[in-house]
Amino acid sequence: MKLLVTGGAGFIGSNFVKYMAAKHKYKIIVLDALTYAGSLSNLEDIALEANTEFVEGDITDAKLVDGLFELYKFDVVINFAAESHVDRSISSPGIFIKTNIMGTHVLLEAAKKYWTVSLSKESYPQYKDNVRFIQISTDEVYGTLGPDGYFTEETNLSPNSPYSASKASSDLLVRAYYETYGLPIVISRCSNNFGPNQHEEKLIPCMIHRALQERPLPIYGDGRQVRDWLYVEDHCVAIEAILHKGKIGEVYNVGGNNERENIEVVKMIVNKIGKSEGLIKFVEDRLGHDRRYAIDNTKITNDLGWTPSYTFEQGIEKTIDWYLNNWNKVTKMQ
Numbered sequence: 001m002k003l004l005v006t007g008g009a010g011f012i013g014s015n016f017v018k019y020m021a022a023k024h025k026y027k028i029i030v031l032d033a034l035t036y037a038g039s040l041s042n043l044e045d046i047a048l049e050a051n052t053e054f055v056e057g058d059i060t061d062a063k064l065v066d067g068l069f070e071l072y073k074f075d076v077v078i079n080f081a082a083e084s085h086v087d088r089s090i091s092s093p094g095i096f097i098k099t100n101i102m103g104t105h106v107l108l109e110a111a112k113k114y115w116t117v118s119l120s121k122e123s124y125p126q127y128k129d130n131v132r133f134i135q136i137s138t139d140e141v142y143g144t145l146g147p148d149g150y151f152t153e154e155t156n157l158s159p160n161s162p163y164s165a166s167k168a169s170s171d172l173l174v175r176a177y178y179e180t181y182g183l184p185i186v187i188s189r190c191s192n193n194f195g196p197n198q199h200e201e202k203l204i205p206c207m208i209h210r211a212l213q214e215r216p217l218p219i220y221g222d223g224r225q226v227r228d229w230l231y232v233e234d235h236c237v238a239i240e241a242i243l244h245k246g247k248i249g250e251v252y253n254v255g256g257n258n259e260r261e262n263i264e265v266v267k268m269i270v271n272k273i274g275k276s277e278g279l280i281k282f283v284e285d286r287l288g289h290d291r292r293y294a295i296d297n298t299k300i301t302n303d304l305g306w307t308p309s310y311t312f313e314q315g316i317e318k319t320i321d322w323y324l325n326n327w328n329k330v331t332k333m334q
Contacts, residue, residue: 007081014042019236059103069114089163100166140164144290191255195232196322221285223263226292230256231315234308241304255295258312
C-alpha cells in the first residue's frame with residue numbers, strides 16, 4: 001500500500017507517520033510545506049526507514065501534487081495538512097482559506113483524476129479498488145456545546161471561527177466529491193490532541209514551556225472553557241482503524257473521553273512540574289471563543305472497535321516527561 005500523508009511533519013501527522021512506519025511496511029510519502037508548525041526534526045526517529053520519503057511542498061501546488069500522484073500511484077491520501085491555530089485565523093484568515101479549502105480541493109482533484117479507471121455512460125467515474133481519501137478534521141466544525149450533551153456525527157456544522165469555518169468548508173467539499181463523483185472518502189473529526197512535538201502555540205505545550213521557565217501563564221477569560229482531550233497516540237490508532245476498516249462515505253468522531261476545564265489543565269501542569277499557581281494570569285477572552293467541546297465515540301467504537309487507551313492523567317504525565325527529557329531540542333526549535 002502506498003500512502004500520501006500531507007502535513008506529515010506537523011504534530012499529529014508526524015506522530016502518525018512514526019506510528020505507521022513502526023507497524024507496517026507501507027510506502028509512506030510525506031508532503032509538508034515546512035511552515036512554522038512543521039519540522040523535519042519531528043521525523044528524525046524514522047530518518048533511516050527505507051519505506052518513508054519526504055517531499056517539501058505545498059498542497060495548493062497542483063503541478064507538484066499531480067506529479068506525485070503520477071510518480072507514486074498512491075492508494076491512500078491522509079490529509080493532515082492544515083492551518084489550525086484559532087488565534088492566527090482571527091488575525092490572518094486568508095491563509096486558512098488557501099490551505100484548508102483550496103489545498104484540499106487540489107488533493108481531491110488529483111485523487112479523482114488518478115484513481116479513475118473508467119467512466120460510465122453518464123460520465124460517472126469508476127475508481128480503482130481499495131483506494132480512499134481520508135480527511136482529518138476537527139470537532140470545532142460543530143461549534144459549541146452547552147453544559148450537557150455531546151457532538152455526534154449527525155450534529156449540524158456550526159463553526160464559530162475562521163479556522164473552524166475553513167475546516168467545515170473543506171469537509172463539505174470532501175463530502176461533495178463523494179456524493180457527486182463517488183470518490184471514496186472518509187472523514188474523521190477529533191477532539192483536542194496533545195502529546196510530544198506539539199507546537200508551543202497550543203495550550204498544553206505553551207503552559208509547559210512557560211511553567212518550566214517560570215513565566216506568566218495567560219488564561220483566556222475565566223478559564224472555564226471545556227475541552228475533550230485526546231492523547232495523540234490514541235488518535236493515531238483511530239486513524240489506522242479508519243484506514244483499514246472505515247466505511248466509505250462515513251464520518252467518524254474521535255474523542256478522548258477526557259473533558260477538562262482549561263484552568264484545571266493548567267493547574268495540573270503547574271503542580272506536576274512543581275511550580276506555583278501564582279504564575280497563572282487571566283487575560284481578556286479571545287473573540288468567538290467556544291465554551292465547550294465533547295465527542296460521542298459510540299460510532300467508531302461500535303463500528304471499528306476503537307476506544308481511547310489513555311486517561312488524561314496518563315497522557316499528561318507522558319507529555320510532561322517528553323518535554324523534560326527533550327528540553328534542549330524544544331528550546332532550539334523556538
